[in-house]
Amino acid sequence: MTLSTGIGGGIVQNGQVWRGADSYGGEIGHLTIHPGGPECLCGARGCFERMCGGLWLERDYGRPASELLQNPEFVGGYVVDLALGLKACIMLLNPARIVIGGGIAKAGEALFQPLREELRKQITSWSRARIDVVPAALGDDSVLYGALALVERN
Numbered sequence: 155m156t157l158s159t160g161i162g163g164g165i166v167q168n169g170q171v172w173r174g175a176d177s178y179g180g181e182i183g184h185l186t187i188h189p190g191g192p193e194c195l196c197g198a199r200g201c202f203e204r205m206c207g208g209l210w211l212e213r214d215y216g217r218p219a220s221e222l223l224q225n226p227e228f229v230g231g232y233v234v235d236l237a238l239g240l241k242a243c244i245m246l247l248n249p250a251r252i253v254i255g256g257g258i259a260k261a262g263e264a265l266f267q268p269l270r271e272e273l274r275k276q277i278t279s280w281s282r283a284r285i286d287v288v289p290a291a292l293g294d295d296s297v298l299y300g301a302l303a304l305v306e307r308n
């Protein structure tokens with residue numbers, strides 16, 4: 155997934171991108187994590203992207219995400235919403251791994267460690283759930299390399 159100004163998702167199965175019936179499979183940014191929450195650009199309320207995307211963080215808190223994520227107290231609250239969205243993905247797909255790229259992922263272990271801890275809290279009744287959440291090795295460039303890989307396959 156990309157965690158940046160917005161949230162993008164992609165599901166890879168057997169080396170292929172899973173697109174779904176109408177090619178929006180993996181559009182995880184618009185999973186509802188807070189029914190009745192603030193309105194998203196898509197018109198729905200409380201979307202994963204609306205609660206966790208960098209564009210909205212800056213709008214809601216008046217400071218850029220890169221600055222907000224340097225505050226452990228802020229991160230502690232942020233990972234609750236982030237884990238709500240990821241938990242929905244984990245329970246639906248049982249992925250082997252979740253790879254997160256994009257600007258917000260640059261916060262590194264200051265974000266990933268509390269995120270994994272929060273996921274373990276939220277999935278506590280499902281003790282066997284795999285929680286393998288890692289930063290994208292390609293960082294900000296992961297989207298570009300992903301697009302290149304798609305073009306080269308088609």
Ligand SMILES: [Zn+2]
Pocket residue numbers: 183184194195196197198201203204
């Ligand atoms: Zn939305």
